[in-house]
Amino acid sequence: MSTSRTGRVILGVNVLVLGYLPAAWQSRRLHPESFIDPAYWHRIGRLAERATLDAVFLADAPALGDPTYDANAGRFDPTVVWSHVAAATERVGLIATASTTLNDPFELAQRFLSLDHLSGGRAGWNIVTTRHGTAAANFGLPEIPERENRYARAAEFVDLVLALWDSARTGEEVHHRGEFFEFDGRLRVPPSRQGRPALLQAGGSAQGRALAGRRADAVFAAELTKEGAIRHYNEVKRHAVEAGRNPDSVKILPGLLVSLGSTEEEARRRSDELHDLGPASYSVQWLSQAIGYDVSKLDLDDKFPEEVLAAMLDPRHPGGSIGFRQSIHERIRKTNPTIREYLRETRYTGSGHGGFVGTPEQLVDHIEDWWRSGAVDGFNLQPDLLDDGLEVIADEVVPLLRKRGLFRHEYETDTLRGHLRAASA
Numbered sequence: 001m002s003t004s005r006t007g008r009v010i011l012g013v014n015v016l017v018l019g020y021l022p023a024a025w026q027s028r029r030l031h032p033e034s035f036i037d038p039a040y041w042h043r044i045g046r047l048a049e050r051a052t053l054d055a056v057f058l059a060d061a062p063a064l065g066d067p068t069y070d071a072n073a074g075r076f077d078p079t080v081v082w083s084h085v086a087a088a089t090e091r092v093g094l095i096a097t098a099s100t101t102l103n104d105p106f107e108l109a110q111r112f113l114s115l116d117h118l119s120g121g122r123a124g125w126n127i128v129t130t131r132h133g134t135a136a137a138n139f140g141l142p143e144i145p146e147r148e149n150r151y152a153r154a155a156e157f158v159d160l161v162l163a164l165w166d167s168a169r170t171g172e173e174v175h176h177r178g179e180f181f182e183f184d185g186r187l188r189v190p191p192s193r194q195g196r197p198a199l200l201q202a203g204g205s206a207q208g209r210a211l212a213g214r215r216a217d218a219v220f221a222a223e224l225t226k227e228g229a230i231r232h233y234n235e236v237k238r239h240a241v242e243a244g245r246n247p248d249s250v251k252i253l254p255g256l257l258v259s260l261g262s263t264e265e266e267a268r269r270r271s272d273e274l275h276d277l278g279p280a281s282y283s284v285q286w287l288s289q290a291i292g293y294d295v296s297k298l299d300l301d302d303k304f305p306e307e308v309l310a311a312m313l314d315p316r317h318p319g320g321s322i323g324f325r326q327s328i329h330e331r332i333r334k335t336n337p338t339i340r341e342y343l344r345e346t347r348y349t350g351s352g353h354g355g356f357v358g359t360p361e362q363l364v365d366h367i368e369d370w371w372r373s374g375a376v377d378g379f380n381l382q383p384d385l386l387d388d389g390l391e392v393i394a395d396e397v398v399p400l401l402r403k404r405g406l407f408r409h410e411y412e413t414d415t416l417r418g419h420l421r422a423a424s425a
């Protein structure tokens with residue numbers, strides 16, 4: 001661990017609607033339709049801003065989720081939610097996920113630059129290519145295109161959106177002729193306070209890491225082991241250098257599921273309660289969709305079969321996101337558990353995304369260790385429950401990070417891209 005690292009940690013919060021487990025709505029302050037209440041979103045934005053977090057973040061896959069593994073099957077459009085929250089906040093970044101497979105570059109460029117203006121330069125676009133066949137059906141596609149094609153489209157899509165945002169600055173028309181898009185024209189929106197929205201990227205395959213290195217300001221990653229995180233970190237920074245960029249201009253921010261308590265036992269009890277209140281099959285279903293294999297067909301007291309582990313690393317394997325598959329594979333190889341042991345352990349360590357169950361002090365130790373080890377530039381925290389889980393982050397975790405000189409005491413800038421840059425030494 002390098003004690004000499006300077007700069008500070010970047011912290012976002014990935015608002016998994018009510019929380020990352022299906023029983024979140026049963027907590028004392030929530031109910032199944034809390035996410036429909038506009039005041040709920042204002043509360044989340046203001047809480048994150050009180051904690052001087054860099055950003056709030058929303059995932060998106062334009063389809064009704066499958067409740068057997070999606071804790072929050074119903075969701076709002078992320079850019080609409082953040083437009084509402086922009087009016088109630090002044091500094092916190094507002095990052096919305098949108099797919100390059102299921103959107104149009106002109107419409108997306110206009111939508112995100114509009115949000116950037118309405119928020120005073122705080123918008124971020126999390127670039128995904130979406131692998132869900134259900135989402136494809138909503139757009140008249142017989143199936144979701146295979147990964148190579150999705151990322152080729154994503155690369156052209158992002159370059160066209162950047163050219164459109166640039167046309168807002170130069171006033172010049174864009175004339176684009178590519179494999180996926182033809183375009184002549186320009187945006188009707190002037191450049192925003194931060195010039196253009198920040199770009200994030202989520203998808204840990206080789207193609208995803210290359211796209212991130214070439215274009216992203218930050219990466220939303222999935223890392224279960226520090227070794228895997230360091231490899232991902234170095235690979236994206238290398239792609240950035242090859243693209244002629246300063247490697248520090250792309251920040252690596254893995255998700256981190258957090259369940260906190262005043263003691264480790266209390267945190268574990270909280271995590272167990274939330275897991276046990278949900279359907280018993282949930283973690284098996286979630287794992288099955290993440291690795292693209294029906295785990296319920298296996299004997300849970302056996303180890304993971306070699307062919308299942310091999311498929312997780314095979315880019316041709318259609319199921320799941322490679323980002324999550326690789327992270328899960330690393331973890332299994334490291335601890336060699338039976339399936340049941342894996343499901344039990346990962347209650348406290350996360351499955352797909354890293355997880356943390358413990359006290360605020362222990363969480364800060366974990367954040368500092370991974371940051372000083374060069375595994376991350378920060379984390380996209382995913383509280384087990386919104387909003388009381390976010391309150392503990394604001395009231396206990398952030399003050400401890402500040403005491404160690406690892407986090408801001410107040411916002412140094414008023415744009416999202418400014419916040420990301422301010423974290424550098």
Ligand SMILES: Cc1cc2nc3c(=O)[nH]c(=O)nc-3n(C[C@H](O)[C@H](O)[C@H](O)COP(=O)(O)O)c2cc1C
Binds near residue numbers: 099203207208255320
């Ligand atoms: C950390 C992480 C977050 C993701 N979030 C989303 C999301 O919100 N919406 C979506 O459609 N895909 C999401 N994906 C999946 C990928 O963007 C996309 O489906 C891609 O095809 C699979 O990525 P990969 O194979 O490059 O890992 C996410 C992937 C990762 C690793």
